[in-house]
Amino acid sequence: MGVREKILKVLESIPQGVLYSTTDWHRILGEDKREIRRTLDELEAEGRIEVVRSREGRKDKPLYRLRS
Numbered sequence: 001m002g003v004r005e006k007i008l009k010v011l012e013s014i015p016q017g018v019l020y021s022t023t024d025w026h027r028i029l030g031e032d033k034r035e036i037r038r039t040l041d042e043l044e045a046e047g048r049i050e051v052v053r054s055r056e057g058r059k060d061k062p063l064y065r066l067r068s
Contacts, residue, residue, distance in 0.1 A: 003031045003039045008066075011049060017065025019054075024061070040064065 001009075006029045010018065020028075025036045043049045052063040 003029065003035050004043065006031070007036070007039060007043065007064075008048070011064060011066045015066070017050075017052075017063045019058075019061050019063050021058070021061045 007025070010028065022033050022037050022040075025031075025040070026033045029036065040049070040051070044051050047067055050063075050065050050067050052065075053059065054062060
């Protein structure tokens with residue numbers, strides 16, 4: 001299973017989304033951080049996921065969720 005499939009599996013299992021940093025994704029998936037970042041950017045550009053950047057709290061932990 002590739003990085004893309006792993007990310008989508010996590011997001012499909014948690015419909016409201018997850019507040020993860022790239023480091024959090026790295027710990028969960030065990031994949032290279034650069035690959036994770038690139039994949040998240042691709043999924044966002046394709047309109048598959050929504051990334052909500054927090055204005056408060058940890059700015060490095062955006063909310064990632066599937067687009068409905």
